Each structure stands twice: as structure tokens, then as C-alpha cells.
Amino acid sequence: MSAVARNNVVVDGRPDGRPMIFAHGFGCDQNMWRHVWPAFAGDHRVVLFDHVGAGGSDASAYDRERYGSLHGYADDVLEICRELDLHDVVFVGHSVSAMVGVLAAAAEPERFARLVLVGPSPRYIDDAGYTGGFSREDVEGLLAALDSNYLGWSSQMAPAIMGNGDRPDLGEELTNSFCRADPEIAAQFARVTFLSDNRADLSRVRTPSLVLQCSDDIIAPEPVGAYVARHLPESTLVHLEATGHCPNLSAPEETVAAIRAFLAA
Amino acid sequence: MTDDAGLLEETAEDLFEDAPCGYLTTRLDGTIVRVNRTFETWTGLRRVELLGRRRFQDLLAPGGRIYHETHYAPLLRMQGSVREIALELVRADGSRLAALVNSTLVTDASGRPRVIKTTVFDATDRRGYEQELLRARRREQEIAQHLQRSLLSGDLPATDGLEVAVAYRPAVAGIEVGGDWYDAFWLDDGESVGFVVGDVVGRGLEAAATMGQLRSALRALASTGLQPGPLLDALDGYARRHGVGQMTTLAYAELRLRTRRLRLACAGHPPPVLVAPGARPELLGEGRSLPLDAHAVRSARAEATLTLPAGAGVLLYTDGLIERRGRSLSDGLDRLLAEVASQDDQAPAALAPAVVHALHDPGHADDVCLLAVRIR
Known part of the structure; x- marks a missing residue:
């Protein structure tokens, strides 16, 4: 199976423009970028995709070993780049996908021109001398919340979601479909996301990087964004007025402007 | 008002x-x-x-x-x-x-x-109820897994003249246990071994229970001296009478070590592979009949007999090893034969896991079972 099919890759924008990949974080799918990517379509070749297990990806391609660490997700990004023959890439990663971009750029630095890290965190769990903001119990609490909310994933819905059911009556967009995920995959992705530690990978990145830090972001608090910017060899830290963890949805104009300014510099 | x-x-x-x-x-x-x-x-x-x-x-x-x-x-x-x-x-x-x-x-x-x-x-009461349901579901999965493990564990027969090994990989994506089972045991004559690989329809607790019943019935029937064809007939009768394991497929073989005589019967199951030294692996397509309780009209089940060359082996496996989405079954069989041929080490303990690993498709949500037997 090609990575393009597996990851539900959507290509838009200017065919001969500089490639710009948008990677969504834990929870939802490529729709997270719906208010951001159009702003770059005029002068970029825009590439959107879903992580395996999310959105329109092929959930049957999920492999516990491969996706047992963020490296598997970074490999997917690199495979997409190879299949589409992308070079001089601007990688835009939200939340956990910021670290996916870090791993991809560390592995194949020649392929990436810029990294844009939206709400990055290299480690969510507190550690000696490091405040990530969460404890292991909090991650258990998240797993319990996931357990209580199999969004759009009753067995009745599953055939339509898996793409092998012929159920036009379900309509185009199922309720909560942007965040639907196979419960088993969502639980493992949650563990991989919130229990990973990529602090040591930051210094391996040679690509110029932008760190976008939101206000009042409990997932990636300000000290964490500052930590990322401090440990990336070539980075720019920009504070957004946007609150919460998803400026791509809550403040797309401000997000677009910050990315534009960084790419123009 | x-x-x-x-x-x-x-x-x-x-x-x-x-x-x-x-x-x-x-x-x-x-x-x-x-x-x-x-x-x-x-x-x-x-x-x-x-x-x-x-x-x-x-x-x-x-x-x-x-x-x-x-x-x-x-x-x-x-x-x-x-x-x-x-x-x-x-x-x-x-x-x-x-x-x-x-x-x-x-x-x-x-x-x-x-x-x-x-x-x-x-939603206090509702949440409590939901959690009870979730707990019950997990409990059922645990019981099924426990049952399956207890059915699939146990010593495989081995002597100086016989090597038996099994590679079993449960479906990756599924949370329920599947219906693949295997067994290998000494027959009452003390010089023959019986071995079987089967695939029960369905998943979960019910499949594990069916598997257990068929496995016991087959062992009991084998101990009466019935040969593979008549044994599958008797097992078919058992399945019908007791409403157990309809459409189960299985391959059953008996191997007499002294004579290297192999008797084989296949009920709707993929054909076993013969692995002989210095020859290309080949499918054993004889001795075939329908799955258990598959047809209203019963007829005597076919059985094949052959003498294995010295040092030869046989592979029994389930369809999870050869089925791929969008690929034909004969394609899968060809790939299996090529994979077996390409392995340097043909000893069962090396061959079985190597072939399962090589043909493993993470995108295919089915159990995979491969039982390899080799004689001196």
C-alpha cells in the first residue's frame, strides 16, 4: 500500500510551489488545518494527511510495533515526502506532530527547509528539573475519558468509518467524525503521545524552526515552549495571543500571519 | 385551570x-x-x-x-x-x-x-452502568484469551526422529481472540503422531469454546484408531449432532514414523505444503472435502496417502498466512511456496517463525497459525 493512500494524503495549492506539509496532532484529523492551509495555497504546494488510525487513513494499516513510538509516525511523513518527491519542505506540525516533524527533520535534514511547531512539547510528564505539566495519573485519566467517549464508534458506525460499508444513509459527515478513531488505536496513540520523551532529539535538528506558543495552553504551557526554543539549535519563539491548544482553529489569522512572517524572514 | x-x-x-x-x-x-x-x-x-x-x-x-x-x-x-x-x-x-x-x-x-x-x-447512574458493561466486555475477552491459551499450550511431541514447531500470531487489530487452533499428539500405537490445524468460524468466547470442543472430540476420535478420512467423517457427525463448529475448516494428518507414511485429510482447509530435501516445496492437493457440517448431503471424506522422503517435512497452516486484501488465493499460495523455498534453515523451529514473520501483513486482521513437522 502506498503511503499516499494509507495516510489519506490530499494535495492542493500551486503544483510548482514550495511543498508545505501540515500534520495534525492527537485527537482529530487534517480538518484541523481547514482555516490555515488555504492561506498558503496560492504560493505553496499544500500537502495534508491523516495519521494512521485517524480521519480517512487506512486503519487496517495500523501496526502496534511501528506506531509504538513517534518514530513510526515520522517514518510515515518521510515516506509521503519520498512518494511525492518533495524537497525543500516546510513542515507544519501541531501538538504531538511538532515532535514528529522534529524526528523526521533529524533523520533526513536535507529534505526540510523549515519547521513550524505549533504548541510543541518534547515531554508531557514532569521529570526531575523539568515541568511538562502532567503526571502519569493524568494520562490514565485521559485514557478513561477516551474509554467513555468512543466518538462515532459504535459497531453500527464502524463499517462506514472503516470505508468498507455501503451506508449512504449515514450521510457524508458523521457527528464527531473529525475526531473519530478506532478506540484501540486512539488509546495507544494517547500513550505514545503523552508518555514519549523527545527532549534529546531537539538538539539534533539543523532545520530553522518556528515555535508558536499560545497563551493559557495547558497541553503545552509557556515554559515548555521556551524549553523547545532553547534546545533547538536554530529557532524563533513567537507568542500568540490565541488561547488554548488549537490556534489553527481558534485564531487562524494570527497563526497564518506568524507562519508567513517566519517564512519570509 | x-x-x-x-x-x-x-x-x-x-x-x-x-x-x-x-x-x-x-x-x-x-x-x-x-x-x-x-x-x-x-x-x-x-x-x-x-x-x-x-x-x-x-x-x-x-x-x-x-x-x-x-x-x-x-x-x-x-x-x-x-x-x-x-x-x-x-x-x-x-x-x-x-x-x-x-x-x-x-x-x-x-x-x-x-x-x-x-x-x-x-450521568452518575448511566456512567456506572456503562462502566459495568465495559468491565463485562473486558472480562469476556480475558476469559476467551485464557481459554485459548490453555487450549494452545501443552507439549508438542518430539523424539530423535521427529521435530514439531508452531508459530502462532494473533490478529493485531482485533481485541477478541480468533478461531485458529492447532494440536499435535502421540497416537495410541506409540509410533504415530497426529497433527491438526483448524479454523473455527467467529471470534471471542464462542469461538474459543467451539475450538475446545472440536479439539477434544478430534483427540478422542483419533485414539480409536480411525484414519484421517473416516475421522473427519466422525467429527462431521459430531458437529452436526451437537451443533458445534459449523463451517470449521481443518487439515488433519497422521504420520507413522517408522514407515514415513503420511495420511492426510483436508476439510475445506488450505492445502498443506510438502517440504522435501533437494526438491521445491509443493502443495498437497489430494484428500480434500468440504468444511464440517457444510452440506446437507454427506459422503465419505477423501483421504490421501503418501510416503515422505527421508528428512522431509509437512506444513499445516491457516488462511491468515496466505490471504491478502486485493490478492488472489493462488497468489498467496505461490508466495508461501516461494517463501518456504527461500529459507536456508528448514528445521521446523526456525522455519515456522521465519515464514510467519515474512508473510505477516499488519493490515490483515486475522490470526495466523503455522505448524511445521519434519522427520529424520
Whole structure:
């Protein structure tokens, strides 16, 4: 199976423009970028995709070993780049996908021109001398919340979601479909996301990087964004007025402007 | 009439304050600007402590806060509303309120989001019931896994003249156990071994139980001296009489070590592979009949007999090893033969795991079982 099919890759924008990949974080799918990517379509070749297990990806391609660490997700990004023959890439990663971009750029630095890290965190769990903001119990609490909310994933819905059911009556967009995920995959992705530690990978990145830090972001608090910017060899830290963890949805104009300014510099 | 009129005089304000659900209005960042009395009563949090001071997500337990940021808030932005999300609110006294939460994004005339309106329903009993259901489901999975493991463990026969090895890989994506089983045992003559690989329809506890019944029945029948063809006939009769394992497929073989004589019968199961030194692996396509209890009309089941060359082996396996989405079965069989031929080490203990590993398709949600036998 090609990575393009597996990851539900959507290509838009200017065919001969500089490639710009948008990677969504834990929870939802490529729709997270719906208010951001159009702003770059005029002068970029825009590439959107879903992580395996999310959105329109092929959930049957999920492999516990491969996706047992963020490296598997970074490999997917690199495979997409190879299949589409992308070079001089601007990688835009939200939340956990910021670290996916870090791993991809560390592995194949020649392929990436810029990294844009939206709400990055290299480690969510507190550690000696490091405040990530969460404890292991909090991650258990998240797993319990996931357990209580199999969004759009009753067995009745599953055939339509898996793409092998012929159920036009379900309509185009199922309720909560942007965040639907196979419960088993969502639980493992949650563990991989919130229990990973990529602090040591930051210094391996040679690509110029932008760190976008939101206000009042409990997932990636300000000290964490500052930590990322401090440990990336070539980075720019920009504070957004946007609150919460998803400026791509809550403040797309401000997000677009910050990315534009960084790419123009 | 007078009484009714009195009831209808209830003001919109009363309706809001004492509605049988909690009401909150928040700014887009979650800051609470209005709550009703029901919400205060349920949570023990007073409006003076809430209004302008706390965000809705601040009232959630930490795990739920992550869920709010990664699912709830983005969904609300993308859909304009979110329904039926189960969250736990932390009350003033630290206890938890299991709630079902709905929110709507209220926009102004130009379509710009302005505020979020949220209703909170007490779902304590419902959550308790859901958790019981989840526990029951997990318990069933554990029992099925335990049953399957107990059926699939046990010593395989081995002597100087015989090597037997099994590679078993459960389906990756599934949470339920599958219906593949294997068995290998000495027959009563003390110089023959019987071995079987089968595939029961279905998954979970029921499949594991069926597997256990067929495995016991087959062992019992084998101990009576029935040869493979008649044995499958008898097993077919058992399946029909007791309504057990309809459409089960299996390959059963008996090997007499002294004579290297192999008797084989296949009930709707993929053909075993003969692996002989210095020859290309080949399919054993003889001795075939329909799956168990597959047809109203019964006829004697076919059986094949052959003498294995010295040092030869046989592979029995389930269809998970050869089936691929979008590929034909003969394609899968060709790949199996090529993979077996390409292995340097043909000893069962090396061959079985190597072939399963090489042909493993993470995208295929089926169990895989391969039993390899070799004689001196």
C-alpha cells in the first residue's frame, strides 16, 4: 500500500510551489488545518494527511510495533515526502506532530527547509528539573475519558468509518467524525503521545524552526515552549495571543500571519 | 385551570435557574460568564467563585482537561456543536460529577463565534452502568484469551526422529481472540503422531469454546484408531449432532514414523505444503472435502496417502498466512511456496517463525497459525 493512500494524503495549492506539509496532532484529523492551509495555497504546494488510525487513513494499516513510538509516525511523513518527491519542505506540525516533524527533520535534514511547531512539547510528564505539566495519573485519566467517549464508534458506525460499508444513509459527515478513531488505536496513540520523551532529539535538528506558543495552553504551557526554543539549535519563539491548544482553529489569522512572517524572514 | 395558569406563570428566569440540567455560558476561551442554580447545586461551586474567574475546562479532572483540549474544543470549532461527551467535573469538595455535556457555539450575524452555551447533565447512574458493561466486555475477552491459551499450550511431541514447531500470531487489530487452533499428539500405537490445524468460524468466547470442543472430540476420535478420512467423517457427525463448529475448516494428518507414511485429510482447509530435501516445496492437493457440517448431503471424506522422503517435512497452516486484501488465493499460495523455498534453515523451529514473520501483513486482521513437522 502506498503511503499516499494509507495516510489519506490530499494535495492542493500551486503544483510548482514550495511543498508545505501540515500534520495534525492527537485527537482529530487534517480538518484541523481547514482555516490555515488555504492561506498558503496560492504560493505553496499544500500537502495534508491523516495519521494512521485517524480521519480517512487506512486503519487496517495500523501496526502496534511501528506506531509504538513517534518514530513510526515520522517514518510515515518521510515516506509521503519520498512518494511525492518533495524537497525543500516546510513542515507544519501541531501538538504531538511538532515532535514528529522534529524526528523526521533529524533523520533526513536535507529534505526540510523549515519547521513550524505549533504548541510543541518534547515531554508531557514532569521529570526531575523539568515541568511538562502532567503526571502519569493524568494520562490514565485521559485514557478513561477516551474509554467513555468512543466518538462515532459504535459497531453500527464502524463499517462506514472503516470505508468498507455501503451506508449512504449515514450521510457524508458523521457527528464527531473529525475526531473519530478506532478506540484501540486512539488509546495507544494517547500513550505514545503523552508518555514519549523527545527532549534529546531537539538538539539534533539543523532545520530553522518556528515555535508558536499560545497563551493559557495547558497541553503545552509557556515554559515548555521556551524549553523547545532553547534546545533547538536554530529557532524563533513567537507568542500568540490565541488561547488554548488549537490556534489553527481558534485564531487562524494570527497563526497564518506568524507562519508567513517566519517564512519570509 | 387556576393551578395550571399558576404553573405557566413560571418565568424564563426560573426555567433557566432551576432547569433539570446545569447551564453555562462561556467566552470562547472557556471563561465562565453565566451559570444557573442547578449547576451551582450539583457542583457546590458558587457563581461568585466562577464568573470571570474560572474556565469550564478548569473544572475538569486533568485527564478530562487533555480530552477537552484535544477533542472537545476542536470539535466545537469545526462542527459548531458537540453532543453527548462524557466528562467528569470536579466538585467544590473534590468529589467527581459524572456528566454528559453538550455545547453550542453561538455566532453573531456575520457568522463569527461569540460565546459557547453548554448544558451539563448528571450521568452518575448511566456512567456506572456503562462502566459495568465495559468491565463485562473486558472480562469476556480475558476469559476467551485464557481459554485459548490453555487450549494452545501443552507439549508438542518430539523424539530423535521427529521435530514439531508452531508459530502462532494473533490478529493485531482485533481485541477478541480468533478461531485458529492447532494440536499435535502421540497416537495410541506409540509410533504415530497426529497433527491438526483448524479454523473455527467467529471470534471471542464462542469461538474459543467451539475450538475446545472440536479439539477434544478430534483427540478422542483419533485414539480409536480411525484414519484421517473416516475421522473427519466422525467429527462431521459430531458437529452436526451437537451443533458445534459449523463451517470449521481443518487439515488433519497422521504420520507413522517408522514407515514415513503420511495420511492426510483436508476439510475445506488450505492445502498443506510438502517440504522435501533437494526438491521445491509443493502443495498437497489430494484428500480434500468440504468444511464440517457444510452440506446437507454427506459422503465419505477423501483421504490421501503418501510416503515422505527421508528428512522431509509437512506444513499445516491457516488462511491468515496466505490471504491478502486485493490478492488472489493462488497468489498467496505461490508466495508461501516461494517463501518456504527461500529459507536456508528448514528445521521446523526456525522455519515456522521465519515464514510467519515474512508473510505477516499488519493490515490483515486475522490470526495466523503455522505448524511445521519434519522427520529424520
